[in-house]
Amino acid sequence: MRDGASLKKSFLEELTKAASLTEIQQIRVKYLGKKGLLTSELKTLSTLPAEERRSFGKLINELKELIESEIASKESALSQEDLRKRLVSEAIDITLPGKYTPIGKEHPINKVLREITEIFVTMGFGVEEGPEVELDYYNFEALNMPKNHPARDMQDTFYITEDTVLRTHTSPVQIRGMEKRKPPLRFIVPGKVYRCDADITHTPMFHQVEGLMVDTDISFSDLKGVLEMFIHKMFSPETPVRFRPSFFPFTEPSAEVDIGCIFCKGGGCQVCKGSGWLEILGAGMVNPRVFEMVGYDPEVYTGFAFGMGVERITMLKYSIDDIRLFYENDIRFLRQF
Numbered sequence: 001m002r003d004g005a006s007l008k009k010s011f012l013e014e015l016t017k018a019a020s021l022t023e024i025q026q027i028r029v030k031y032l033g034k035k036g037l038l039t040s041e042l043k044t045l046s047t048l049p050a051e052e053r054r055s056f057g058k059l060i061n062e063l064k065e066l067i068e069s070e071i072a073s074k075e076s077a078l079s080q081e082d083l084r085k086r087l088v089s090e091a092i093d094i095t096l097p098g099k100y101t102p103i104g105k106e107h108p109i110n111k112v113l114r115e116i117t118e119i120f121v122t123m124g125f126g127v128e129e130g131p132e133v134e135l136d137y138y139n140f141e142a143l144n145m146p147k148n149h150p151a152r153d154m155q156d157t158f159y160i161t162e163d164t165v166l167r168t169h170t171s172p173v174q175i176r177g178m179e180k181r182k183p184p185l186r187f188i189v190p191g192k193v194y195r196c197d198a199d200i201t202h203t204p205m206f207h208q209v210e211g212l213m214v215d216t217d218i219s220f221s222d223l224k225g226v227l228e229m230f231i232h233k234m235f236s237p238e239t240p241v242r243f244r245p246s247f248f249p250f251t252e253p254s255a256e257v258d259i260g261c262i263f264c265k266g267g268g269c270q271v272c273k274g275s276g277w278l279e280i281l282g283a284g285m286v287n288p289r290v291f292e293m294v295g296y297d298p299e300v301y302t303g304f305a306f307g308m309g310v311e312r313i314t315m316l317k318y319s320i321d322d323i324r325l326f327y328e329n330d331i332r333f334l335r336q337f
Helices: 004-017 021-032 037-043 050-089 108-122 150-155 172-180 220-234 288-293 310-318 323-327
Strands: 133-135 158-161 164-166 185-194 205-215 241-248 251-260 277-286 302-309
Touching (some): 021 050, 108 185, 108 205, 172 185, 172 288, 205 310, 220 251, 241 277, 251 302, 277 288, 277 310, 310 323
Antiparallel strands (some): 133 164, 185 205, 205 302, 251 277, 277 302
């Protein structure tokens, strides 16, 4: 073995010159690694006479403890110095004025959609969701609109294949919901729908909220009460409401629901075309044929359904005259909400 004092001296000199954790690691390997100087000396222990092994082993252990202790101390000192330099270089001057970051707000469509949902949830309705790419069966046939039915022309449908469409309303989810469980049930279906139409009151993609209630003793008066409560909560308790006879293949009898014009308060204006009324949604009692399609006995169960366009509700609520403003992402328009 080389002289212990010489080995210790060379180690300390090298450690003193080390200026980085990488260099310290190299020194560790040089002295304590598998092929290090101290390890090599330790392997000669078995070749020494028995009377020398004790003192030699003691010397090796003392050197090893010294090297490990000095390396740990040097590593700690370098780490502290690195941390100090980082704190100085990355220091933040908290006396500088802050940068203004504008806070985003809820889009008016989402805001009204959430409000509609909350109103119906407080009345005990659940919330259902379904696919936006829908089978023709659910979008039309199960809703009493078989192939070539004239009512299909009103939907302006995007066809993906002959039997697959972008849903034109959220009513297909009513069928899916009734297939999954038996009455009594009541839920709404908020979501996106698609139609080939675009002008100041229509967009190819828009939002609807459908509603359904089914039980053994549901009447038109229940429908009227639910919708009047919704309208009074959405607009105001003084808002006039009227039901007009209409036609939908999946409800019978059917009705269009109007509210008193919020612009002229019923006096007649350009928006309501002098009538004093604005159409807001469609509704009716579920057609027995629809019940038959989902396996409900129409002699036992009755129910009502309704549907509304969220964009139309939003336009009326905030007096907006062009639906395209919702999707142009003009910050000046959106900032008003």
